[in-house]
Amino acid sequence: MPTPDSTAERHPLLAAQEGIWTGQQLDPDTPAYNTAEYVQIDGPMDAAVLDTALHHVVAETEALNVAFTVDDQGRPWQISVPADDWHLHTADLTAEPDPHAAALAWMAQDMARPVDLTRGPVFGHALLRTGTDRFLWYHRVHHIALDGFGLSLVARRVAEVYTALMTGEPLPDSGFGTLASVRAEERAYRESARHSKDRAYWTGRYADRPPVATLASRSALPARTFHRRVTDLDAEQTNALRAITRKLSVTWSEILLAVTAAQLHRMTGAAEIVLSLPAMGRLGSVSLRVPAMVRNILPLRVCVTGEDSLRDLAARVCRELRAGLPHQRYRYEQLRRDLKLVGGQRRLSGPGVNIMPFEYGLRFAGHRSTVHNLSAGPVDDLSVNVYDRSEGAGLRIAVDANPDLYDEAEVTALQQGLLSLLREALAAPDQALRELCEAGVPAPVAVVDGGPLPGPVHPVLSLIADHAAHRGAAVAAEHDGHSLTYAQLLGSAREIAHRLAARRIGPGDLVALALPRGLDAVTAIVGVLLSGAAYCPLDPVAPPERSAQLLDDARPALVLTTGAYASGFADRAVLLLDRPDTDPGTTLPTTPSPQDLAYVIHTSGSTGRPKGVEIGHGALAHFISGAMHRYGLRREDRVLQFAPLHFDASVEEIFLTLCAGGTLVIRTDDMTESVPRFLDACVRLGISVLDLPTAYWHELAYAVSTGAAALPPGVRTVIIGGEAALPERVERWRKAVGTSVALFNTYGPTEATVVATVADLHDLSLAPADVPIGLPLPGTRAAVVDGELYLLGDNLALGYRGERTPDAARFAPLAPLPGSPRAYRTGDLVRIGEDGQLRFVGRSDTEFKISGHRVHPAEVESALLTHPRIREAAVVGQTLADGTRRLAAHLVADAPAPTASEVREHLRAHLPAAMIPSAVELLDRLPRTGSGKIDRGALSAPLAPALAQVPTAPDRPLEQTITPLERTITGIWQQILGADAVCTHDDVFDLGAQSLQAIQVANRLGVELGRDIRVAWLFQYPTAAELARFLDQHSQEQAASAGLPAALLTDAVLDADIQPAAGRRTGAGRRTGAAPGVSDAREQTERPTGRDISCRRGEVNQEGRIL
Structure with missing residues (x-):
């Protein structure tokens, strides 16, 4: 094809082409945007006639007669250039040992060649003979020219022209429309009211978007190749699929979308899955007759719970699709720009599901054919491609994966799991999806070994006694002087x-x-x-x-x-x-002997009651031996005890220190009034090892990275654990602290004695977004079965206290391993990286982790149902778009319905503060699935924080202005609470604020104002107006002595046991405690502006739906 000259007709790119052009420019030599398929024709073919047919069709297809250029401003243009410099490649491969394999090898070689878009041609054709009367017509085209539907239009036209030439019949008109009509229609749509309406729909639907659920622990650009695993559903399986669609009143594509979402939920634990759904975007459009690239991507948001059946989930997918399809013309690229998700690793949707239901039904002069896709274009992450293109041959499912993110074994496992779940779900469409496949063929087991212990295991009492005998004068513990x-x-x-x-x-x-x-x-x-x-x-x-x-x-x-x-x-x-x-x-x-009981610590129970975990002396000694070696603790170390005794982190802090011969420094209550004060106290106390809840470390990392506080020079090791560390905070820490301080990320349920795995986050070889949970401690092992983590070793608990509970089944022999060793089934979903380290990806059940607390919703629901006016209750864990984690309670109550404050006061008499929901919603009825169970997926969309129904004081005037300081305070509270509005006179604790959130606000406010902000002041002045007034009236020095008495903040940080007993003008005596996670850094690095809202509390809640 000749190089386009300056006189060639040029046109702007279609919106769908612009993204492909940009992607190609990131790697100009990549062949990733080559799409290709071959048509297997069973019958004789005349190569010369096919060549004539192809040249005829190419000449009448505008999209194939193009090249691309860039003007002086760097703007791309499509140039109309006749595609006449090409030929049909032909080859007879029947003499090859395996003609079909030889054909596929040739095609793979051709697909691997990059296309020069400035010259063209943007396509290629071949006719390969693999049998006496078997031919493969191969055609390749760059994705910038044609999408899948456009390719089908061309293929159908080629078959039509070939047949006419072979039979001598007149050539029918192609019926193709013009690219000009497509460009005009696109331009008119962008200027229409429909465009604005579609934009409003999508931005509203994804304003509170969930984190993207993916099996990969990092992101990557599309690779030049991809892994693919292909499976054909035979006619019987396809018929079963089609039959169940009639039974469930959905389409077969909706069933496949539902099963894919369920499988991703099963492997990631995400409560919401957002799939990337390629959409033809042609219905009702002139492009229905135009071969071109107009395909769009629709994000498909699907709530999934373990209780969902195929019927439930398919119906939910159907509703979501029907709501979104009328708005499918709005461009995905524009939506990402609207949501500020362009660039970097900011994603809107996860793995793709490409449903191609348009059947070719191609016949070449009467000879039947079947179509086989080779490449649907670049693969960012994962893509499940479903083809229904052949006559009576059933569906073909191809799973494609980016090789920079997944190995071939992982792709195979995903494909097998998906197909297994599909078969089981079709056989039992009303059974909970989580119950399916459990009794099938045992899944492969991957084992991660922590290696041997460095030496013999000694009982903890013996180690402490040894230090007392040989170093009796050494300080074992310090507290408050x-x-x-x-x-x-x-x-x-x-x-x-x-x-x-x-x-x-x-x-x-x-x-x-x-x-x-x-x-x-x-x-x-x-x-x-x-x-x-x-x-x-x-x-x-x-x-x-x-x-x-x-x-x-x-x-x-x-x-x-x-x-x-x-x-x-x-x-x-x-x-x-x-x-x-x-x-x-x-x-x-x-x-004591190894089997003698050492301690019992309670965790939340799935039956609605807490359960006591029994840890033996042997498990405790085993853990101490492995952890002491892994952390490198020395007798010179001064270790801070941060956790309260009823958290098992205290076991690590106390026994690691005393067994190593170090000094345990027990924190005082006033240390945690602000992050700067905490770090100043660590300097004064000579702390060398910090063992912190991840949620608190998030705030410390933020303060250190912004310069609001400095890490003490004597600290050499920081240990974090309790919940997933935010990659953004890890990256902040690395930039601010470097590798001079060891940072250990730990993971472990109470049932495995505090910590089971450890990762070195100060390892600079880790990618910025990669936060592994590491390798098992020495002397222990981990196994991954169907994506779920099992723990093995002498560090396992003896079991649960009291009578046998359903949870006791989590301790069981792991039969696939030699000797069937006893294992603990964690319910956590993980993947093993190329470096052998474990990566946490989610939960397999409804258990929710908040600030290190394991919360089973059933336990909260049981406490709610003891309220005399609450008839039904459903509690779900929610993760907001900024990473904040919280509980939301949905209630059906008798009149007069309790207010949110009354609900919380009731729960405080039964539960620790971490289990008190931050959001409360009153409903006429709870949503139910088709099988009559509570539809938790329908409840997982985040609510605004619960607004207390507090009567408005009649003498309180409606404020007309809001000061800059009040705006800053309310803006930060809005971020932390995930609220649409926080008014200046709202008591934030009536809105569901808890202690960790108070710490976060104090920390962010201190950074924003450049002064020390005490957590105590937020309890003493719980409204933005009161706090702003206090801060305005007191200088830094005056305010330093204006905090609450120490008794008011006893155990105030992350202990779930704050008890402000006095000093509050509203809500005195209210208990607060650890609360959901932390806000996203993009919001934290900007000055919070809030909204200029001045309102009485009674006016916030006019609709009465959100309490």
């Missing part, structure tokens, strides 16, 4: 052990500890273990009903506490730590 040496610690612990023994407490018994952080608590823990008993830590200021529930489950022999908390356990056997009694000189037991 007081300290204990190892000798003093062991001596005091033995006194407690003797006191317990005098009460006949010993091996086989359980002692509940109701103590705050402090030296007494550490001593008591060691003392209980020395007595031979095990300990069960309780929150000393938990709601009485919650404490009673845990004690009923644990059945301890007594409660060890102090006089300050004794009244909460009046009906229990109590030993007061601060009131010594006589020691009769009892004898203590010898070192």
Whole structure:
């Protein structure tokens, strides 16, 4: 084809072509945009006649007679250039050992050649003979010229012309329209009211878009090639699919979309799946008759729960499709621009599902043919391509994957899982999808080994006693100016052990500890273990009903506490730590055996009640040995104890430090009033190792990266865990801190003794968005079965406390492995990267993680249903677009319906604060699936935070202005709460704010204002107006002494046990606690502007739907 000259007719690119042009320019030599297929013709073919037919069709197809150029401003243009410099390639391959394989090899070689868009031709053709009367007509075209439907128009026209030439019949008219008509129609649409209406639909639908669910741990540009796995559904399977569509009143394509979404949910745990759905975009358009590139992408948002059946999910897909299809002409590229998702790794939708239902039905002079796709274009991530193009041959499903993101084994596993789920769902369309495939062929097992332990495992009590014997004067623990040496610690612990023994407490018994952080608590823990008993830590200021529930489950022999908390356990056997009694000189037991119980810690239960996890001495010792080696702890280290005792992170902090011979530095309450104060205290206390909840570390990383605070120079190791670390925060940390400080990302359920896997996030070889959970600790293993993580090793719990529960089945032999070792089924979905490290991708059930708390919605629902006016309740976990995590409660109530504040006050009497929903919605009825179950998928769309129905004070005037400081405060609260509006006089705790969110706001506000903002002030001044007034009236120095008393913020950070007991002018005595995640950095780096909303609280809630 000649080079286009300056006189050639040029036209602007169609919208669909612009994206392809841009992608090609990123890698000009890539063949990724070559699309190709071959038509297998069973019958003799005349190559000369086919050549004539092809030249005729090419000449009448405008889109094939083009080249592309760029003007002086860099704008691309399409040039009309006759495509006459090409020929039909022919080859007889019948002499080859495998003619068909030889043909495919030739095609692959041709597809791998890049196209020069400035010269053309943009297509190629070949006729390959593979049998006596079998021919393969191969045709390739650059995607910028034709989409899939356009290619089908050309192929159908070629067959039509060839047949006419062979039979001597007159050539019918092509019926092709012009590209000019398509350009004119596109231009008119952009200027129409329809365009504005479509834009409003899509931007509204995805304003609260969920995070993109994908199986890949990172993103990549489309590769030059792709992995493909192809499977044909035979006629029987295809007929079964078509039959079930009539039964469910949906289309077969909607069933395949539903199954794909279910499989992605199963492998990622995402509550919402957003698929990328290529759309023909031609119905009702002139382009229906024009071979061209006009294809669009529709994001298809599908809510999925484990309770959904195929009937439920297909109906939901059908509704979503029917809502979106009328708006399908609005360009996907423009929608991404509208949502500010252009560039970088910002995505709107995940894996693609390309349904091509248009049948060719091609006949060449009476000879039948079948069409086989070779490439549908570039693959960003994953693409499931479904073809229905042959007569009676059934459907063909091809799974394509970007080789830079997936290996061939992963693609095969995905394809097999998808087909298995499809078969099972078709056989049982009303059965919960999560229950399907569990009884089928065992899935392959991938094992990740943590390697051997560095040496023999020693019991923790022996290690502590050894330090007391050989380094007795070394400081074991410090708190608020007081300290204990190892000798003093062991001596005091033995006194407690003797006191317990005098009460006949010993091996086989359980002692509940109701103590705050402090030296007494550490001593008591060691003392209980020395007595031979095990300990069960309780929150000393938990709601009485919650404490009673845990004690009923644990059945301890007594409660060890102090006089300050004794009244909460009046009906229990109590030993007061601060009131010594006589020691009769009892004898203590010898070192416990590995199977003896060491401690019990409760987690949320799927049955609606908390469950106590029993950890043995052997598991504890095994964990300490592996973790001490992995973290590299030394006796010179000073380790901060951050967590309260009823979190198993305290086990790591206390026993790792004492077994290593280091000094445990127990934090004081005032340390966490702000991130700068926290880090200043770490400098003063000489901390070298920080062990922090990930949610709090997110705020610390943000403060350090913005220069609002500095990491203490003495800190050499930071350990985080409790929830997934945000890649953006990891990247901030790396840029601000570098590799001088070790950063360990840990993962582990309580059932595996605190931590099971560890990743070095200070490893600069990791990609910016790659945040693995790492490798198992030494001496342990992990197995991945059908995407789900199983843990193995001597660090596993003994089981659950009390009678057998449904959750006990999670501990079971893993039969596929030699010896069927005992394993714990985590319910977490992971993938193994090329480096062998594990990557967390989601949950397989409804369990939700908030600030390190495992929350089963069933437990919250059970507490809600104890309210006398609540008839039905459904609780779901929600992840907002900015990464914020929270619980939302949906209620059906009798009149008069309770307000959100009343609902929360009721729950505070039953549950820890982390389990209190941040959003509450009152419904006339809960949505149900076709099988009558609660449709949790329909409830997963984020709500505005619950707005309390608080009467408006009659003497409170409607404000007409809002100050810049008030706007800043309300703007930050809006970001953190995910609220549409926070008014200056709204009590944020009535809106569902909890302690972590208060920490986040204090941190962001401090960065914004360039001054230290105490968390305490947000509790004392819970409205933006009050806080702004306080900050305006007090200088930095004055405000520094204006905080709340320490008692008001006891255990205020991440402990789920904040109890503001005084000082609040509204809502005094309300309990708050750990709350959903953290906001996205893109919002945090901009000055929050908020909305100029001045309103009375009573006016926020006029519709009465959101409480």
